[in-house]
Amino acid sequence: MNHTLLQEKLSAFVDGELNKLDEAEIKSHISNCPECRRAAEEYRLLRASIRAAAAQNLAASFASDVTRAARLLVDPQVMWGGVEIFARRLVIALMLVVFLVVSVDSLNSSEQQMTIEPGFSGVSVDSTVQQTLLRGEVSKEDMILAMMER
Amino acid sequence: MNQAHDDLQLVRSFQAGDEKAFETLVRRYQRQVANIIYLTMGDRADIEDLAQEAFLRVYKSLGRFEFDSSFYSWLYRIVVNLCIDEIRRRKIRRALSLDFFTEDRLEKETKSIEPKTGLEDVLGKEKKDTVLMALEKLSQEHKTVLVLREYNDMSYDEIAKVLGITPQAVKSRIFRARTELREFLKEYFHERL
Numbered sequence: 102m103n104h105t106l107l108q109e110k111l112s113a114f115v116d117g118e119l120n121k122l123d124e125a126e127i128k129s130h131i132s133n134c135p136e137c138r139r140a141a142e143e144y145r146l147l148r149a150s151i152r153a154a155a156a157q158n159l160a161a162s163f164a165s166d167v168t169r170a171a172r173l174l175v176d177p178q179v180m181w182g183g184v185e186i187f188a189r190r191l192v193i194a195l196m197l198v199v200f201l202v203v204s205v206d207s208l209n210s211s212e213q214q215m216t217i218e219p220g221f222s223g224v225s226v227d228s229t230v231q232q233t234l235l236r237g238e239v240s241k242e243d244m245i246l247a248m249m250e251r
Numbered sequence: 252m253n254q255a256h257d258d259l260q261l262v263r264s265f266q267a268g269d270e271k272a273f274e275t276l277v278r279r280y281q282r283q284v285a286n287i288i289y290l291t292m293g294d295r296a297d298i299e300d301l302a303q304e305a306f307l308r309v310y311k312s313l314g315r316f317e318f319d320s321s322f323y324s325w326l327y328r329i330v331v332n333l334c335i336d337e338i339r340r341r342k343i344r345r346a347l348s349l350d351f352f353t354e355d356r357l358e359k360e361t362k363s364i365e366p367k368t369g370l371e372d373v374l375g376k377e378k379k380d381t382v383l384m385a386l387e388k389l390s391q392e393h394k395t396v397l398v399l400r401e402y403n404d405m406s407y408d409e410i411a412k413v414l415g416i417t418p419q420a421v422k423s424r425i426f427r428a429r430t431e432l433r434e435f436l437k438e439y440f441h442e443r444l
Contacts, residue, residue, distance in 0.1 A: 112426040116400065118407050143433055143440050150439075151386070151401040154379040155286035159299055164277040167303050168270060171310035 111137050115144045254279075258322035265313055273313065277306050280323065283403060284330050290398045291334040293387040301337060305330045320412060327403065328413045331395055338391060385435040393428035400425055 107130055113119050114127045131138050264272035281302065288301045308329050316325065386394055399410045407418040
Protein backbone atom coordinates (compact mmCIF):
# COMPACT_ATOMS: atom_id res chain seq x y z
CA MET A 102 0.00 0.00 0.00
CA ASN A 103 1.05 3.60 -0.71
CA HIS A 104 2.96 4.99 2.30
CA THR A 105 0.98 8.24 2.42
CA LEU A 106 -2.27 6.26 2.59
CA LEU A 107 -0.78 4.20 5.38
CA GLN A 108 0.16 7.37 7.24
CA GLU A 109 -3.40 8.66 6.92
CA LYS A 110 -4.57 5.38 8.38
CA LEU A 111 -1.96 5.77 11.09
CA SER A 112 -3.42 9.14 12.02
CA ALA A 113 -6.86 7.54 12.32
CA PHE A 114 -5.31 4.65 14.27
CA VAL A 115 -3.96 7.07 16.90
CA ASP A 116 -7.51 8.42 17.20
CA GLY A 117 -8.97 4.92 17.63
CA GLU A 118 -11.01 5.37 14.45
CA LEU A 119 -9.98 2.25 12.50
CA ASN A 120 -11.86 -1.00 12.09
CA LYS A 121 -10.23 -4.18 13.39
CA LEU A 122 -8.81 -5.15 10.01
CA ASP A 123 -7.12 -1.81 9.33
CA GLU A 124 -5.95 -1.65 12.91
CA ALA A 125 -4.17 -5.00 12.55
CA GLU A 126 -2.61 -3.83 9.30
CA ILE A 127 -1.26 -0.63 10.89
CA LYS A 128 0.04 -2.43 13.97
CA SER A 129 1.97 -4.80 11.79
CA HIS A 130 3.29 -1.94 9.65
CA ILE A 131 4.44 0.12 12.64
CA SER A 132 6.48 -2.77 13.98
CA ASN A 133 8.54 -2.70 10.75
CA CYS A 134 8.54 1.01 9.90
CA PRO A 135 10.50 3.37 12.17
CA GLU A 136 9.23 6.39 10.24
CA CYS A 137 5.59 5.58 11.00
CA ARG A 138 6.42 4.65 14.58
CA ARG A 139 7.97 8.07 14.99
CA ALA A 140 4.95 9.72 13.34
CA ALA A 141 2.61 7.96 15.78
CA GLU A 142 4.67 9.22 18.71
CA GLU A 143 4.62 12.74 17.32
CA TYR A 144 0.84 12.62 16.92
CA ARG A 145 0.50 11.64 20.58
CA LEU A 146 2.87 14.38 21.71
CA LEU A 147 1.00 16.86 19.58
CA ARG A 148 -2.26 16.00 21.31
CA ALA A 149 -0.70 16.35 24.75
CA SER A 150 0.85 19.68 23.76
CA ILE A 151 -2.40 21.11 22.43
CA ARG A 152 -4.21 20.09 25.60
CA ALA A 153 -1.48 21.64 27.72
CA ALA A 154 -1.70 24.86 25.70
CA ALA A 155 -5.43 25.09 26.28
CA ALA A 156 -5.44 26.30 29.84
CA GLN A 157 -8.02 29.04 29.58
CA ASN A 158 -10.94 29.39 31.90
CA LEU A 159 -13.48 32.08 32.55
CA ALA A 160 -14.39 33.88 35.75
CA ALA A 161 -16.36 31.94 38.34
CA SER A 162 -19.24 34.39 37.92
CA PHE A 163 -19.31 33.95 34.12
CA ALA A 164 -22.24 31.52 34.08
CA SER A 165 -24.50 33.67 36.24
CA ASP A 166 -23.46 36.85 34.39
CA VAL A 167 -24.25 35.29 31.02
CA THR A 168 -27.58 33.97 32.24
CA ARG A 169 -28.52 37.43 33.51
CA ALA A 170 -27.37 39.08 30.25
CA ALA A 171 -29.27 36.50 28.22
CA ARG A 172 -32.48 37.14 30.13
CA LEU A 173 -32.14 40.89 29.71
CA LEU A 174 -31.39 40.68 26.01
CA VAL A 175 -33.64 37.88 24.93
CA ASP A 176 -36.54 37.29 27.27
CA PRO A 177 -39.36 39.57 26.15
CA GLN A 178 -40.95 39.51 29.61
CA VAL A 179 -37.82 41.00 31.11
CA MET A 180 -36.78 43.07 28.15
CA TRP A 181 -40.13 44.71 27.42
CA GLY A 182 -41.71 44.66 30.88
CA GLY A 183 -40.36 48.07 31.87
CA VAL A 184 -40.78 49.51 28.40
CA GLU A 185 -44.38 48.38 28.24
CA ILE A 186 -45.27 50.15 31.48
CA PHE A 187 -43.50 53.28 30.25
CA ALA A 188 -45.32 53.11 26.89
CA ARG A 189 -48.70 52.78 28.60
CA ARG A 190 -48.00 55.81 30.80
CA LEU A 191 -46.82 57.76 27.77
CA VAL A 192 -50.03 56.99 25.87
CA ILE A 193 -52.16 58.08 28.84
CA ALA A 194 -50.13 61.29 29.21
CA LEU A 195 -50.47 62.05 25.49
CA MET A 196 -54.21 61.46 25.63
CA LEU A 197 -54.47 63.90 28.56
CA VAL A 198 -52.46 66.51 26.67
CA VAL A 199 -54.66 66.14 23.57
CA PHE A 200 -57.79 66.41 25.71
CA LEU A 201 -56.51 69.57 27.40
CA VAL A 202 -55.49 71.18 24.09
CA VAL A 203 -58.91 70.46 22.58
CA SER A 204 -60.73 71.78 25.69
CA VAL A 205 -58.73 75.03 25.77
CA ASP A 206 -59.25 75.49 22.05
CA SER A 207 -63.02 75.13 22.27
CA LEU A 208 -63.10 77.48 25.25
CA ASN A 209 -61.21 80.10 23.23
CA SER A 210 -63.54 79.84 20.28
CA SER A 211 -66.57 80.33 22.59
CA GLU A 212 -64.96 83.47 24.01
CA GLN A 213 -64.26 84.68 20.48
CA GLN A 214 -67.96 84.32 19.61
CA MET A 215 -68.90 86.27 22.70
CA THR A 216 -66.56 89.16 21.89
CA ILE A 217 -67.46 89.38 18.23
CA GLU A 218 -71.17 89.59 18.93
CA PRO A 219 -71.20 93.13 20.36
CA GLY A 220 -69.68 94.23 17.01
CA PHE A 221 -73.16 93.92 15.54
CA SER A 222 -74.58 96.05 18.32
CA GLY A 223 -77.03 98.79 18.03
CA VAL A 224 -79.51 96.00 17.81
CA SER A 225 -80.46 94.28 21.01
CA VAL A 226 -80.57 90.56 20.95
CA ASP A 227 -82.96 88.85 23.29
CA SER A 228 -81.49 86.59 25.93
CA THR A 229 -82.77 83.28 24.46
CA VAL A 230 -81.11 84.00 21.14
CA GLN A 231 -77.91 85.13 22.88
CA GLN A 232 -77.77 81.90 24.89
CA THR A 233 -78.35 79.86 21.77
CA LEU A 234 -75.49 81.73 20.10
CA LEU A 235 -73.22 81.18 23.09
CA ARG A 236 -73.92 77.45 23.01
CA GLY A 237 -72.75 77.53 19.38
CA GLU A 238 -75.95 75.95 18.15
CA VAL A 239 -76.64 78.72 15.62
CA SER A 240 -74.09 80.38 13.36
CA LYS A 241 -73.56 84.13 13.35
CA GLU A 242 -74.91 84.42 9.80
CA ASP A 243 -78.16 82.69 10.83
CA MET A 244 -78.38 85.06 13.80
CA ILE A 245 -77.96 88.15 11.60
CA LEU A 246 -80.60 86.87 9.20
CA ALA A 247 -82.95 86.24 12.09
CA MET A 248 -82.46 89.76 13.43
CA MET A 249 -82.96 91.32 10.03
CA GLU A 250 -86.20 89.45 9.66
CA ARG A 251 -87.31 90.86 13.00
CA MET B 252 -26.44 8.85 34.21
CA ASN B 253 -23.89 10.01 31.61
CA GLN B 254 -23.17 13.65 30.99
CA ALA B 255 -24.64 13.79 27.47
CA HIS B 256 -27.94 12.41 28.80
CA ASP B 257 -27.81 14.76 31.74
CA ASP B 258 -27.26 17.67 29.32
CA LEU B 259 -30.43 16.76 27.48
CA GLN B 260 -32.35 16.69 30.76
CA LEU B 261 -31.09 20.19 31.47
CA VAL B 262 -32.18 21.32 28.00
CA ARG B 263 -35.67 19.90 28.69
CA SER B 264 -35.78 21.74 32.01
CA PHE B 265 -34.76 24.97 30.29
CA GLN B 266 -37.45 24.49 27.68
CA ALA B 267 -39.91 24.05 30.53
CA GLY B 268 -38.85 27.44 31.90
CA ASP B 269 -36.03 26.61 34.30
CA GLU B 270 -33.40 29.36 33.88
CA LYS B 271 -31.06 27.63 36.33
CA ALA B 272 -30.72 24.74 33.89
CA PHE B 273 -29.17 27.10 31.36
CA GLU B 274 -26.77 28.42 33.96
CA THR B 275 -25.73 24.87 34.81
CA LEU B 276 -25.04 24.13 31.13
CA VAL B 277 -22.95 27.30 30.85
CA ARG B 278 -20.95 26.40 33.94
CA ARG B 279 -20.42 22.87 32.62
CA TYR B 280 -19.10 23.96 29.20
CA GLN B 281 -17.60 27.41 29.74
CA ARG B 282 -14.05 26.07 29.96
CA GLN B 283 -14.32 24.02 26.76
CA VAL B 284 -15.92 26.93 24.93
CA ALA B 285 -13.20 29.32 26.11
CA ASN B 286 -10.50 26.96 24.92
CA ILE B 287 -12.04 26.28 21.52
CA ILE B 288 -12.15 30.06 21.04
CA TYR B 289 -8.61 30.45 22.33
CA LEU B 290 -7.12 27.71 20.16
CA THR B 291 -9.08 28.72 17.08
CA MET B 292 -8.64 32.48 17.33
CA GLY B 293 -5.08 32.31 18.60
CA ASP B 294 -5.32 35.09 21.20
CA ARG B 295 -6.71 35.67 24.65
CA ALA B 296 -8.04 39.15 24.02
CA ASP B 297 -11.70 38.54 23.27
CA ILE B 298 -12.27 35.10 24.79
CA GLU B 299 -14.81 36.27 27.35
CA ASP B 300 -16.76 38.44 24.90
CA LEU B 301 -16.89 35.70 22.29
CA ALA B 302 -17.82 33.07 24.86
CA GLN B 303 -20.63 35.31 26.06
CA GLU B 304 -21.80 35.84 22.49
CA ALA B 305 -21.74 32.07 21.93
CA PHE B 306 -23.85 31.38 25.01
CA LEU B 307 -26.28 34.15 24.10
CA ARG B 308 -26.76 32.43 20.74
CA VAL B 309 -27.32 29.19 22.63
CA TYR B 310 -29.91 30.85 24.88
CA LYS B 311 -31.77 32.24 21.89
CA SER B 312 -31.91 28.88 20.10
CA LEU B 313 -32.14 26.42 22.96
CA GLY B 314 -35.92 26.60 22.99
CA ARG B 315 -35.88 25.14 19.48
CA PHE B 316 -33.31 22.39 20.22
CA GLU B 317 -34.74 19.20 18.72
CA PHE B 318 -32.76 16.50 20.54
CA ASP B 319 -31.42 15.03 17.29
CA SER B 320 -27.80 15.44 18.44
CA SER B 321 -25.91 15.73 21.68
CA PHE B 322 -26.03 19.13 23.33
CA TYR B 323 -22.26 19.56 23.23
CA SER B 324 -21.91 18.91 19.49
CA TRP B 325 -24.73 21.42 18.91
CA LEU B 326 -22.96 23.88 21.22
CA TYR B 327 -19.57 23.39 19.54
CA ARG B 328 -21.18 23.99 16.13
CA ILE B 329 -22.39 27.36 17.41
CA VAL B 330 -18.94 28.17 18.81
CA VAL B 331 -17.10 27.13 15.65
CA ASN B 332 -19.46 29.17 13.46
CA LEU B 333 -19.01 32.14 15.77
CA CYS B 334 -15.21 31.87 15.47
CA ILE B 335 -15.43 31.60 11.68
CA ASP B 336 -17.69 34.70 11.58
CA GLU B 337 -15.32 36.57 13.86
CA ILE B 338 -12.25 35.70 11.79
CA ARG B 339 -14.08 36.86 8.67
CA ARG B 340 -15.09 40.11 10.42
CA ARG B 341 -11.52 40.72 11.54
CA LYS B 342 -10.20 40.18 8.03
CA ILE B 343 -12.69 42.71 6.68
CA ARG B 344 -11.88 45.18 9.47
CA ARG B 345 -8.18 44.79 8.76
CA ALA B 346 -8.75 45.29 5.07
CA LEU B 347 -10.77 48.42 5.71
CA SER B 348 -8.48 49.89 8.35
CA LEU B 349 -6.81 53.18 7.58
CA ASP B 350 -3.30 51.78 7.36
CA PHE B 351 -4.33 49.24 4.76
CA PHE B 352 -2.23 50.71 2.01
CA THR B 353 0.70 51.85 4.08
CA GLU B 354 4.10 50.28 3.69
CA ASP B 355 4.16 49.57 7.41
CA ARG B 356 1.13 47.31 7.09
CA LEU B 357 2.48 45.54 4.07
CA GLU B 358 5.68 44.87 5.94
CA LYS B 359 3.74 43.48 8.93
CA GLU B 360 1.60 41.28 6.71
CA THR B 361 4.61 39.89 4.88
CA LYS B 362 6.28 39.04 8.17
CA SER B 363 3.20 37.26 9.49
CA ILE B 364 2.91 35.18 6.32
CA GLU B 365 6.53 34.04 6.41
CA PRO B 366 6.80 30.58 7.97
CA LYS B 367 8.43 30.71 11.38
CA THR B 368 9.95 27.29 11.55
CA GLY B 369 13.52 28.19 12.35
CA LEU B 370 15.23 26.68 15.37
CA GLU B 371 15.68 30.10 16.96
CA ASP B 372 12.00 30.85 16.65
CA VAL B 373 10.84 27.56 18.16
CA LEU B 374 13.35 27.34 20.97
CA GLY B 375 12.95 31.01 21.89
CA LYS B 376 9.34 30.50 23.00
CA GLU B 377 7.61 28.60 25.74
CA LYS B 378 6.30 25.18 24.77
CA LYS B 379 2.75 26.46 24.90
CA ASP B 380 3.39 29.43 22.66
CA THR B 381 5.28 27.28 20.19
CA VAL B 382 2.32 24.97 19.72
CA LEU B 383 -0.09 27.89 19.51
CA MET B 384 2.06 29.64 16.94
CA ALA B 385 2.18 26.48 14.86
CA LEU B 386 -1.60 26.09 15.13
CA GLU B 387 -1.97 29.68 14.03
CA LYS B 388 -0.27 28.86 10.74
CA LEU B 389 -2.84 26.23 9.81
CA SER B 390 -5.78 27.08 7.61
CA GLN B 391 -9.07 27.69 9.43
CA GLU B 392 -10.45 24.36 8.20
CA HIS B 393 -7.48 22.38 9.48
CA LYS B 394 -7.25 24.24 12.76
CA THR B 395 -10.91 23.75 13.64
CA VAL B 396 -10.95 20.06 12.89
CA LEU B 397 -7.78 19.49 14.89
CA VAL B 398 -8.98 21.49 17.89
CA LEU B 399 -12.22 19.52 18.03
CA ARG B 400 -10.29 16.27 17.84
CA GLU B 401 -7.28 16.95 20.06
CA TYR B 402 -8.77 19.26 22.65
CA ASN B 403 -12.41 18.22 22.70
CA ASP B 404 -11.71 14.57 22.06
CA MET B 405 -14.58 14.25 19.63
CA SER B 406 -14.98 11.27 17.30
CA TYR B 407 -14.78 11.72 13.52
CA ASP B 408 -18.55 11.22 13.29
CA GLU B 409 -19.22 13.92 15.87
CA ILE B 410 -16.82 16.36 14.19
CA ALA B 411 -18.46 15.60 10.85
CA LYS B 412 -21.85 16.55 12.31
CA VAL B 413 -20.51 19.75 13.85
CA LEU B 414 -18.84 20.88 10.63
CA GLY B 415 -21.39 19.47 8.20
CA ILE B 416 -18.84 17.35 6.31
CA THR B 417 -18.29 13.60 5.91
CA PRO B 418 -16.28 11.53 8.41
CA GLN B 419 -13.90 10.72 5.54
CA ALA B 420 -13.29 14.44 5.01
CA VAL B 421 -12.65 14.79 8.75
CA LYS B 422 -10.14 11.95 8.57
CA SER B 423 -8.16 13.51 5.73
CA ARG B 424 -8.31 17.04 7.16
CA ILE B 425 -6.95 15.78 10.47
CA PHE B 426 -4.19 13.92 8.69
CA ARG B 427 -3.22 16.95 6.58
CA ALA B 428 -3.33 19.25 9.62
CA ARG B 429 -1.06 16.91 11.54
CA THR B 430 1.33 16.58 8.62
CA GLU B 431 1.61 20.39 8.42
CA LEU B 432 2.07 20.72 12.17
CA ARG B 433 4.78 18.05 12.19
CA GLU B 434 6.59 20.13 9.63
CA PHE B 435 6.20 23.37 11.61
CA LEU B 436 7.20 21.68 14.86
CA LYS B 437 10.14 19.62 13.64
CA GLU B 438 12.55 21.08 16.17
CA TYR B 439 10.00 20.91 18.97
CA PHE B 440 9.48 17.18 18.39
CA HIS B 441 13.19 16.61 17.89
CA GLU B 442 13.87 17.98 21.37
CA ARG B 443 11.21 15.91 23.06
CA LEU B 444 11.34 12.52 21.39
